Amino acid sequence: MTERNLLNDPCWSAKDLGEPLPSRPHAVSVALPRWKDVIDYEEKAPSCINSLKAIYPRFGFHPFVAEVARKSLAFHGESHQSSWPYPNRASALSAQQYCHRKCSDCSSKIKDFLGISCLIVDQRSSPSAKAFWQHTGLGLSSREAAIVLGREKRPSTSDGHRARDELLNRLANIYDCHSSLIRLHRSGMAALTTILSGIYCIKGTSSTLQIGFPYVDVLKLPQIIFQGSDLIVQTKLSHIKKEIDKKNPAALIIEIPSNPLLRCIDLISVSKLAKDKNIPVIVDDTIGSSINVHLTPYADVIFSSLTKSFAGRGDILAGSSVISPYSKWKKELTEIIPKVALSTLSDSDAIELELTSRDVKDRLKRLNTSCLKLKEKLETKKEVSKILHPQHCKNFNSLLKEGGGYGCLLSFELKGGIEESKRVYDSLRVNKGPSLGTNFTLVCPYVQLAHFKELKWADSCGVSEHLLRVSVGLENEDELWSRFNSAI
Template identity: 55%
Template sequence: MSPRDLLRNPCWQGEDLGHPLPDSTHAVSVALPRWRDVIAYEDNDPQCRSQLRAFYPRFALHPLVAEVARKALAMLPAGMASAGSSAWPYPNRAAAQLAQDHCHGVAPHASTQIVDQLGLAVLIANAEASPHAKAFWQHAGLGASSRRAAIGLSKEAAPAAGSADQAQALVIERLASIYRCDTQQLSLHPSGMAALHTALQLVTAMRPGRPTLQIGFPYVDVLKLPQVVFAGSELLLETSNAAVEAALDRIDPAAVIVELPSNPLLQCVDLATLARLAHARGIPVIADDTIGSCLNIDPLPYADLIFSSLTKSFAGRGDVLSGSLVVSPWSPWEQTFRDQRSITGFVALGDADVIALEQGSRDVQARVPQLNRHAQALAARLSNHPAVARVYYPDQCANFHSLLRPGAGHGCLLSFELKGGSDQAQAVYDALSVCKGPSLGTPFTLVCPYVLLAHYDELAWAEDCGVPAHLLRVSVGLEQPEELWQRFERALSR
C-alpha cells in the first residue's frame, strides 16, 4: 500500500485523528484535525492519546522507542523496577549519563540506573526521578531516534558500512556551502535542541555558573533547556537598546539567545546591534535560524554560535529528527569554542538518521525558494481577507531584511489572527482542508493552534506577552498556491 499523498489528500477531518504526518514510520508530527482534538491531546485524554500513531519525538516516546523502554523495564530483576519507574532509551552511555547526572543534580536521593538494551543505553528512573528524566528528554533532545530503535528491535536493517560516513560528509558539505563556512565549523546532532545543548555546554565552560538571557518571545524549549538543565535563563521581551544594555549589565549572562525570527510572531531582533552590545561586554550570542532558514538569512557575521533544527525546512520530509551547530568564523571565541567542542564531545546524529537527512536535503536549494514564494503569496492573500485581523510574516520586519541573503525569501512560516477571536479560529481550524498538527517545513501545508500546543499551561502568560491562544500558525507547503488559497478561502467563509 503506497503512502498517503498529503498534498492532495490531507489529514484534516475527525477520522484522521492520530494519523502520522507524513505517512511514515518515522513521522515527527501527528494529525490533530479538530480544535477539540488539540484540547484533548493537551489534557492527556486517554481516548485521544490512544488513537495517536505518532508523536513529536521530544514530547513523547515514539512507539518503537517506547517498545525498547518496555523491554528494558521487563528485563530488570524482580524488585528493581518500583512502581512509577520509567525508562528512557538513549543512543549511547554518554547521552544516558548526561540524563542521569541531571536527575541526580535535581533529585539527589532519587534512584536511577543505566542498562543496555537492544544496542541502546536506557536510563531507568524511579518515581522520584521520572519527572526529571522526562524533562531532560524533552528539553535536551538527546534521546534515541525511532530509526535507532527500529534497528535494535530488528525491524529495520542497519546501514551498510561506510554509507553513513559518506552521507554525513555530504550533509556537512551541503551546509558549509549554504553558510559559506569551512566544514570544520559545523557539527550534526540528534535534534535542534541537542545542538543548543552543545552550544550551552560551550558557553558554560567559558562562563561557568552564569544564566543565559533570551530576547524575544521564546520557543518553549529554547527557554526551558537553559532554565531546567543549565544555570537558568531570563526572558527579555523589550528589545530596545536601553532595555538590552540594562539586562546585560544586570545579569552578565553566559550568553544571549535569539531566534531568527521568533516563533510564532515571526519578529527579528536587530542582531548586528545586539552582537555589538553583547561582545563589548565579553558575552557571546547564540542564534536559532531554524525558521528563517540558513538559505534565506546569514547571521554568521554577528552570532557566535548558530543552531538549527534540520528536521524542518532543510530535511523537508518531516520524518527525521536532526540538528546542526555552526561555530562562526567571525566569532572572537571561535578557537575557544572549537577546542572546547573537541574536549567536551557531543552526541552524534545516528547513522540511519544522517542517511535520511542527506536524502531529504538533496533538493533543499530548489525547495526552500519555492516554499518562500508560496508562503509570501498566502500571507498577502490572508492580509487582504476581511475575516483576518492580522498576519505575522517576516516580510514586514526590517531587522529580518538586514540579514537576508541576496535574492532570498522570508521562510515557509506565517501566523494569523481572526477578527472573530477564539470562536472563529476554532471554526476555521476545523474547516481547513490541510494537514493539521505540530512541526513545520514539510512539503505539505501544516496548520496548528501553536500557542495551545506550546504554552497550554501558561496561556495567560502568553496572552500578556501579546501572543493569543487563538492564533493559527501555518507552515506553507508545496501545494499550488491558487489551489491552497481556495482551501483557506472556503474555511474563512464559514
C-alpha cells in the same frame, strides 16, 4: 505503510485523528484535526492519546522507542520503573546526573539492552527524566530503535560517514564556512544543549538571556536543565543594553525570526553590544534559514533544527551547530564542542537526511514564494485581524542574502477571537498538527500546543491563545488558497 499524498489528500477531518504526518514509519508530527483534539491532547484524554499513531519525538516516545523502553524494563525485571533509552552511556549518564540533582535520593541505574543504554528510574524521578529527554533532544532515535528491534537493517558505517560528510559540505556551502566549524546533532535541541555546555566551559555558570518571545524549549532548556535563563520581550536596544548590564549573562539567545510571532530583533546592533560586553551570541535560524539570511558576521554560533525545512519530509529528527568563522571564541568553541558533545547524528538518520536535503535550496525558494503569496491573499480577508510574517521587518531585511526570502512560516489572528479560530481550524482542509517546514502545509493553534498551562503568561507577552500558525508547503498555490478562503 502506504504513503498518503498529503498535498492532495490532507489529514484534516475528525476521522484523521492520530494519523502520522507524513504516513511514514518515522513521522515526527501527528494529525490533531480539530481544536477539541488539541485540547484533549494537552489534557491527556485517553480518547485522544490512545488514537495517536505518532508523536513529536522529544515530546513522547515514538512507538519503536516505546517498545525498546518496555522490553528493557521486562528484561531487567523493573516493571514499576520507567526506562529512557539513549544511544550511548555518556548521554544516559548525563540524564542520570540531572535526575540526581533534582532528587538526591533518586533511585536510578543505567542498564544495557540490545546495545542501548537505558536510564531506569523510580516513579518519583520519572518527571525529571522526561524533562531531560524532552528539552535536551539527546534520546535514542526511532531509526536506531527500529534497527535494534530488528525492524530495519543497520546501514554500513562507511555509508553513515559518507552521508555525514556530504551533509557537512552542504551546510558549509549554505553558511559559507569550512565544514570543520559545523557539527551534526540528533536534534536542534541537542545542538543547543551542546552549545550551552561549551559556552559554560568558557564563560562560567551564570544564566543566559533570551531576547524576544521564543520557541518554548529554546527557553526551557537553559531554564530547566542548565543554570537558568531570563526572558525579555521588550526588544528596544536601550532596554536590551540595560538588561545585559544588570544580568551580565553567559550568552544571548536569539531566534531569527521568532516563533510564532515572526519578529526579528536588531541583531546587527545587539551583536555589536554583545561584543563590547564580551558576551557570546547564540542564534537559532531554524525558521529564517541561513539559505535566506546571512548570520555568521553577527552570531558566534548558530544552531538549527534540520528536522524542519532542511529535511522537508517530516520524518527525520536532526540538528546542526555552526561556529562563526568571525567569532572571537572560534578557537575555544572548536576545541570544546567536540569534547562536550555527547552523541552525533546516527548513521541511518544521516543517510536519510542527506538524501532528502539534496534539493533544499530550490525547495526553500518555492516555500518562500508560496508563503508570501498566501500571506498577501490573507491580507485581503476582512475577517483576519492580524498577520505575522517577516516581509516588512527592517531588521530581518537587513540580514537578507541576495535572492533570499522570508521562509515558510506565517501566523494570523481572526477578528472573531477564539471561537472563530476554532471554527476556521476545524473546517480548514489542510494537515493539522505540530512541527513546521514540511513539504505539505501544516497548521496548528500554536499557543495551545506550546503554552497550554501558561496561556495567561503567553498573553502577557503579546502572544494570543487563538493565534493560528501556518507552515506553508508545496501544494498548488491556487488550491491552497481556495482551502483557506473557504474555511475563513
